C-alpha cells in the first residue's frame with residue numbers, strides 16, 4: 247500500500263481502443279461516480295449492483311440523447327478500483343464514446359490520467375504493484391510467452407515468490423532477535439551456523455529468480471536479432487524466410503540492401519526483433535557506406551547475431567576477424583544457400599567447426615531446409631534459460647524487479663560477511679531489515695509517489 251491519501255475526486259475515460267467497433271466501454275470511478283451517473287443516465291443510477299441496465303444516456307446540460315446503452319454499477323469496494331465505479335457500454339466508433347465521455351465530464355468527473363484506474367486499484371489494496379505491472383503487460387504484450395508470464399504474475403505468482411523470500415528473511419531476523427533478546431536463557435542461543443545457512447538459502451533462491459531476468463526482460467521488446475555478413479551472403483533471403491513474407495528486396499547483385507530493415511516475429515511464441523542489414527565490405531559508395539555504419543550500430547546493440555556465410559565457402563579473413571570479436575553465446579553462424587553447396591548440411595556444419603568458427607546451422611532459405619534447426623537454435627540462444635518456464639515458474643521481466651532483487655541479495659550477502667567479522671549481531675541484522683525492505687518496495691507494500699508515477703505512467707488511459 248502507498249502512503250499517499252486516497253483520491254477524493256471522480257475520474258472518467260474511454261476504456262476501449264479508438265476506432266470502428268460494435269461496442270466501446272466508458273468508465274467512471276470515484277466517490278461521486280453514482281451522482282455523475284445519475285445526471286447522465288438516471289434510469290441506471292440506482293440499478294442493482296453489477297446488473298446491466300439498458301438506459302438512455304443524455305448530456306446533463308442540454309438533455310440531448312447521445313445513445314441508449316448498457317450501464318453497470320460496481321459499488322465500492324467490489325469494483326476494479328475499489329471505488330464506486332460505473333461502466334457504460336456504448337455503441338463504438340469515433341463519436342459516440344467521445345460524446346458519452348463528454349457527458350460524464352460535464353456531470354462532474356474529470357479526465358483520467360494514463361493508468362489512473364489501476365493506480366486507484368493499487369491504492370485501495372485491490373492489486374499489488376507486481377500485479378498492476380502484469381495488467382500493463384497483458385495489454386501491451388504481443389508474444390504468447392509474455393502473455394503467459396503476465397497472466398501468471400497477475401495471479402500473484404511472482405508476488406508469492408517475493409513474499410516467500412521476504413518471509414525467509416524475516417525468519418532469519420527473528421532467529422537473531424532470539425539470540426540477542428534471550429542471551430541468559432537456559433537454552434543455547436540459535437547457533438550462528440543455522441542463521442548463516444538460512445541466509446545463504448535465501449541468497450540461492452534469489453539467484454535462481456535473478457537468473458531469469460535477462461531473458462525475462464527480452465520478452466517485452468523481443469530479442470534484437472541482427473542478420474549480418476558479406477554482401478550477397480543471403481541475409482535478406484533468410485530474413486524473408488524467417489518472416490514468412492517477401493519483405494526485403496533480394497537480388498543477385500551484391501550490395502542490394504542499403505538501409506536496415508526491422509520486423510517483429512515470434513518463434514514458438516517467443517518474441518524476436520529481426521533486423522536485415524547492408525552487407526559488410528569496404529566500399530567507396532557513400533550510400534552503401536552509410537548503410538554499413540547503420541549495420542554496425544545495430545550489431546553493437548544486438549542480443550543475437552546471425553552471421554551469414556555461404557555454405558561450402560571457406561570463411562575469409564574479414565569474417566574470421568568479425569567472429570573472433572563476438573561473444574560465442576550471442577552469435578550463430580548460418581551457412582546459407584546450403585542447396586548450392588556440394589556437400590550436405592551435416593558436412594557443412596562439420597566444415598564450419600573445423601574452420602574454428604562458432605556454432606553453425608546450414609540452411610537453404612528458399613527451399614526451407616534447415617529452417618526448423620535455425621529456429622530452434624534462435625530460441626535456445628535467446629531464451630534458453632526460461633523456455634517452457636512461463637506459466638509454471640515466476641519470471642523477472644522488468645529492470646525494476648531485477649534491481650530490487652539485486653539490492654536485496656547484496657544486503658543479505660553483506661549480512662553473511664558480517665557474521666564472520668566482529669560486527670555485533672544487532673548491526674549485522676540491519677542488513678536483513680534492508681533486504682526485507684527492498685522486497686516490500688518491489689511488491690508495493692509501501693510505495694512512494696515517484697515509484698507509482700513510473701509504474702503507472704506507461705499505462706493507457708482508461709486502465
Ligand SMILES: Nc1nc2c(ncn2[C@@H]2O[C@H](COP(=O)(O)OP(=O)(O)OP(=O)(O)O)[C@@H](O)[C@H]2O)c(=O)[nH]1
Nearest residue numbers: 477478479480481482483498501502503525610611
Ligand atoms: N539457391 C539459393 N540461392 C539463394 C539462397 N539464399 C539466397 N540466395 C540467392 O543469393 C542472392 C543474394 O541473396 P540476398 O538474400 O539478396 O543476399 P544479401 O546477403 O541480402 O545481399 P546484400 O543485400 O547485397 O548484402 C540472391 O540471388 C538470392 O536468390 C538459397 O538458400 N539458395
Ligand SMILES: [Mg+2]
Nearest residue numbers: 481482502503
Ligand atoms: Mg540484402
